[in-house]
Amino acid sequence: MDNPNYHRYYRRRKLLRTVFGVFSLSGILFAFQACYGTPKDFGLDVVIKGRVTSASTKTVLPGIRVDVGLNGQYTLTGSDGMFLMYCEKMREYHLTFSDPKTPRDTRYASRDTIIRPSLTEDSQTVLNLDIQLQ
Amino acid sequence: MPSKDFLKVTELVSRKHHPRDITVVMTGGEPLLRNDLADIGKKLRAQGFRWSLVTNGYLLEPRRLNELINAGLGAITISLDGPAEQHNWLRVNPDSYRRAIEAIRLVARAGRLTADVVTCVNQKNIGLLPRIQEILTETGIRKWRLFTITPIGRAADIEDFNLTGEQYYQLLQFIEQNRNSVSFPEATFSCESYIGKFENKAREGFFFCRAGIHIGSILANGDISACPNIDRTLVQGNIYQDDFTDIWENKFQPFRNRDWTKINGCADCNQYRYCEGNGIHWWDYENRRILLCNYSKMKQS
Ligand code: SF4
Numbered sequence A: 001m002d003n004p005n006y007h008r009y010y011r012r013r014k015l016l017r018t019v020f021g022v023f024s025l026s027g028i029l030f031a032f033q034a035c036y037g038t039p040k041d042f043g044l045d046v047v048i049k050g051r052v053t054s055a056s057t058k059t060v061l062p063g064i065r066v067d068v069g070l071n072g073q074y075t076l077t078g079s080d081g082m083f084l085m086y087c088e089k090m091r092e093y094h095l096t097f098s099d100p101k102t103p104r105d106t107r108y109a110s111r112d113t114i115i116r117p118s119l120t121e122d123s124q125t126v127l128n129l130d131i132q133l134q
Numbered sequence B: 001m002p003s004k005d006f007l008k009v010t011e012l013v014s015r016k017h018h019p020r021d022i023t024v025v026m027t028g029g030e031p032l033l034r035n036d037l038a039d040i041g042k043k044l045r046a047q048g049f050r051w052s053l054v055t056n057g058y059l060l061e062p063r064r065l066n067e068l069i070n071a072g073l074g075a076i077t078i079s080l081d082g083p084a085e086q087h088n089w090l091r092v093n094p095d096s097y098r099r100a101i102e103a104i105r106l107v108a109r110a111g112r113l114t115a116d117v118v119t120c121v122n123q124k125n126i127g128l129l130p131r132i133q134e135i136l137t138e139t140g141i142r143k144w145r146l147f148t149i150t151p152i153g154r155a156a157d158i159e160d161f162n163l164t165g166e167q168y169y170q171l172l173q174f175i176e177q178n179r180n181s182v183s184f185p186e187a188t189f190s191c192e193s194y195i196g197k198f199e200n201k202a203r204e205g206f207f208f209c210r211a212g213i214h215i216g217s218i219l220a221n222g223d224i225s226a227c228p229n230i231d232r233t234l235v236q237g238n239i240y241q242d243d244f245t246d247i248w249e250n251k252f253q254p255f256r257n258r259d260w261t262k263i264n265g266c267a268d269c270n271q272y273r274y275c276e277g278n279g280i281h282w283w284d285y286e287n288r289r290i291l292l293c294n295y296s297k298m299k300q301s
Helices: A005-013 B002-017 B037-048 B062-072 B084-091 B096-109 B126-139 B163-182 B244-250 B294-300
Strands: A018-026 A045-054 A063-069 A072-075 A082-088 A091-097 A111-115 A123-134 B023-028 B050-055 B073-079 B114-121 B143-148 B186-189 B215-218 B221-223
Touching: A005 B221, A045 A091, A045 B084, A063 B221, A072 A082, A072 B062, A091 A123, A111 A123, A123 B163, B002 B037, B002 B244, B023 B037, B037 B050, B062 B096, B073 B096, B073 B163, B096 B114, B096 B126, B114 B126, B126 B143, B126 B163, B143 B163, B163 B294, B215 B244
Parallel strands: A018 B023, A018 B215, A045 A123, B023 B050, B050 B073, B073 B114, B114 B143, B143 B186
Antiparallel strands: A045 A082, A063 A072, A063 A091, A091 A111, B215 B221
């Protein structure tokens, strides 16, 4: 063994790294007795959030689809016109706001926006947008 | 458990420890049976934690995955226990395999996620590892973790589950060979036990049972323990009576000082300083009895 003190080194660092939440105990035949963990999440992400309103009436718009241009990732605005999504960290995002539910003749026009966040390494970047649809 | 009870605990943890350094792993059972999972995930992220998920993939269709990634999911593990016949046999469901494979393909494509597949190696699938590897290569997944079953409960009585010493050795050899090749997925042995000469070969780094040192868990009934898979007599408290952080700081001695494992065969074992009594989930704590020394089992062959 090259380094017998390897695990003792870690042991000294009594850090809480993982909290498991076991929420449901059904679904499979056996609760297998090992390997509950997941790989480490090395990924960095960005919070893209905001509110979508009507340019003419200034009212909030629920049900607007927000596409972020990453592997088909999207979300819908809630009843308060707000949306929030965690997205993979990128240099820029091509956001599309569209109104898929309203009948075609009264539908808000889609809007494309490119955003380029200034990304810092250590803090969670939050992009807060105020979008108006015509 | 209502989510608010769990989130109350994580809120307390976030005040005493850096949530940025902590990942909350949702496991089960099957966590995707909960419809409020994305909501819980979002709240955990708002508290500053990262979160991840262990699932059989059965309910993981594109819309659900989209919802979870939106909620800040960062890592995911999906179980696959063999080609269709063996996987479905173990899961007792004829559709399990198809859905697991679809889920694996999905997460392999999701740029935001760190993903792997876990395989529970047993007598039915030990001879099929090369085939499983081919299947996984085709899905695009890059990481593959293999583990064996702890012989407790029903698993202890079912012959098809438990590997012989020779098979255990064969498994570790297979993983070592995989790791020496350049193909994907890269296999690794789980953190389950000390594996002697295969240390740092069949897995990255040396064996170290993190239970109660880096890992704490809250079980479905609120019990506080180290890993979710260890003997229930090692439960140190319950969130409905105790402060999780107090238990973590003051009651986790059995996990942090493993001297109590230096009994019976382990007492004069020349590997003890590397192994420290194996993974804690191999212990029947109440009777101070180790269920299996994987190292001895492997050496038999
Ligand atoms: S006898 Fe105990 S200490 Fe020695 S290898 Fe086996 S489990 Fe580890």
